[in-house]
Amino acid sequence: xxxxxxxxxxxxxxSAADLSAGDPEILNIASLKDAKLGDLGFLENSRFFAQxxxxxASALLxxxxxxxxxxxQERGIPYAVVPQPRLHFxxxxxxxxxxxxxxxxxxxxxxxAPDVQLGQDVYIAPHxxxxxxxxxxxxxxxxxxxxxxxxxxxxxxxxxxxxxxIHPRSVIGKDCIIHSxxxxxxxxxxxxxxxxxxxxxMPQVGRTVLGDRVEVGCNSAxxxxxxxxxxxxxxxxxxxxxxxxxxxxxxxxxxxAGQVGIAGGAELGKNVIxxxxxxxxxxxxxGDRAVAGAxxxxxxxxxxxxxxxxxxxxxxxxxxxxxxxxxxxxxxxRQVQKLTKANTGDNAGKDN
Numbered sequence: 001x002x003x004x005x006x007x008x009x010x011x012x013x014x015s016a017a018d019l020s021a022g023d024p025e026i027l028n029i030a031s032l033k034d035a036k037l038g039d040l041g042f043l044e045n046s047r048f049f050a051q052x053x054x055x056x057a058s059a060l061l062x063x064x065x066x067x068x069x070x071x072x073q074e075r076g077i078p079y080a081v082v083p084q085p086r087l088h089f090x091x092x093x094x095x096x097x098x099x100x101x102x103x104x105x106x107x108x109x110x111x112x113a114p115d116v117q118l119g120q121d122v123y124i125a126p127h128x129x130x131x132x133x134x135x136x137x138x139x140x141x142x143x144x145x146x147x148x149x150x151x152x153x154x155x156x157x158x159x160x161x162x163x164x165x166i167h168p169r170s171v172i173g174k175d176c177i178i179h180s181x182x183x184x185x186x187x188x189x190x191x192x193x194x195x196x197x198x199x200x201x202m203p204q205v206g207r208t209v210l211g212d213r214v215e216v217g218c219n220s221a222x223x224x225x226x227x228x229x230x231x232x233x234x235x236x237x238x239x240x241x242x243x244x245x246x247x248x249x250x251x252x253x254x255x256x257a258g259q260v261g262i263a264g265g266a267e268l269g270k271n272v273i274x275x276x277x278x279x280x281x282x283x284x285x286x287g288d289r290a291v292a293g294a295x296x297x298x299x300x301x302x303x304x305x306x307x308x309x310x311x312x313x314x315x316x317x318x319x320x321x322x323x324x325x326x327x328x329x330x331x332x333x334r335q336v337q338k339l340t341k342a343n344t345g346d347n348a349g350k351d352n
Contacts, residue, residue: 001026003059003078006040009095010088012080018069021076024058029093032057042089043068061085061092102141119156137174149185155212167224173212173234181219184208188223188230188246188264202226204246211235211252217242223264233270251288269304293319 004023007014027038032048035041035057042061043052052060052071060079062068072079082088104121106112110128119138130136130148137156148154148166155174160166164178167185178184190202206225211234216222220242224230230244233252238244242256245264254268257276262268266280269288276294280286287304297311307316314322325332 003040003080006092006095007080010091012082012088016082017078017080018073019078020073021078024078026059026096029089029096030057032060040089040092042085044085061088104139113150125162152185167208169207170224171207171209173210173214175213176210177215179216179218179220179240182216183221184210184216185224185230186221188226190226190246190264206230206247208232214238217258220244226264239276245282257294291316 001009002023003026004014004017004019006026007017025038026040030036030039030041032041032043032051032055035055037056037058039057040059040061041055041057044063046065046068049068052068057077060072060077061082062072062079063085064081069079069081102123104123106122106124107126107128109126110124110130112124112130113132113134115132116130117135119136119140121139122136123141125142125144127144128142128146131150133151134148135153137154137158139157140154141159143160143162145163146160146165149168151169152166153171154160155172155176157174158172158176158178160178161180163180164182165184166172167183170185172178172184185208188204190204191199192202194200204224204226206227206229208222208224208230210232213235214232216238217240219240220238222230222232222244223246225247228247230247231249233250233254235253236250237255239256239258239260241259243261244250245262245266247265248262249267251268251270251272253270254272256274259277260274262280263282265283267285269286269290271289272286273291274280275292275296278292278294278296279298281299284298284301286298286302287306289305290302291307292298292302292313293309293316295311296309296313298308298313300313302308302313308314309316309319
């Protein structure tokens with residue numbers, strides 16, 4: 001479509017666009033470096049300014065930046081100034097590369113218990129197993145080899161990718177995406193020591209409950225509660241290889257990057273962000289909008305809006321100051337040695 005048509009589709013006011021160099025036909029989406037004639041690109045960070053001078057993109061979505069705008073005008077590349085270029089670019093990708101939704105139907109190799117309640121227009125791929133008492137909503141897509149244990153509820157338009165497993169009594173909301181290999185509602189890690197130092201298994205009889213629009217990455221595991229439920233709020237995004245322990249509560253729109261581990265009973269507020277490989281101890285509380293940098297070890301509660309990093313977690317500003325000092329430790333150590341030797345010499349002279 002024409003660049004102007006795309007902007008209208010993205011609900012971007014044309015007054016934000018500079019079409020003085022023309023209104024090109026947009027054929028695809030690409031990065032600045034890989035873009036060719038007919039591609040739409042985007043730029044939201046001035047540190048990639050050098051790519052503007054070399055890109056072959058036909059049009060760009062950019063943030064407000066006079067230098068970038070002047071360069072694009074010199075090069076004759078149409079553009080639109082938008083508050084969040086990456087966000088609009090993501091929406092543009094969805095327009096040019098819409099998700100392929102399989103036609104409704106049930107493959108004859110699927111095994112479905114007689115009492116399962118299936119909604120309208122569902123797609124069930126080969127070798128899917130759906131056990132007794134399950135409720136499947138409308139327009140649900142279930143890809144090959146998915147196993148759904150008894151009494152599971154799955155909301156409308158939810159997508160289950162191949163080889164994921166949904167354990168008994170789990171509840172998954174509407175418009176969720178569960179990626180391949182993910183395990184929802186698995187048994188929590190609960191053991192009690194016996195007097196002989198062996199371990200007694202504690203039954204895990206709670207549920208795992210996912211809200212609407214939750215996305216769970218490949219090979220992630222969300223354990224069911226031991227007595228109560230594990231709750232995952234609306235809009236939560238979970239990357240690959242994430243472990244969420246039994247009885248955790250994750251607030252709406254929180255985000256966890258790869259290899260995050262959250263021990264049982266931890267509570268995260270809304271809009272919490274955990275970087276890759278963050279570890280959270282059991283029964284820790286993290287306030288709304290808190291952010292933890294990659295590989296942070298959280299062993300104490302974190303207040304709302306706080307940014308932490310390090311192991312153990314400390315405020316991000318303190319960590320940055322400490323890091324700058326850490327680089328100077330060899331020099332500081334040499335200075336301390338000199339001062340110690342000088343002080344020792346002075347004391348020796350006094351003794352004599």
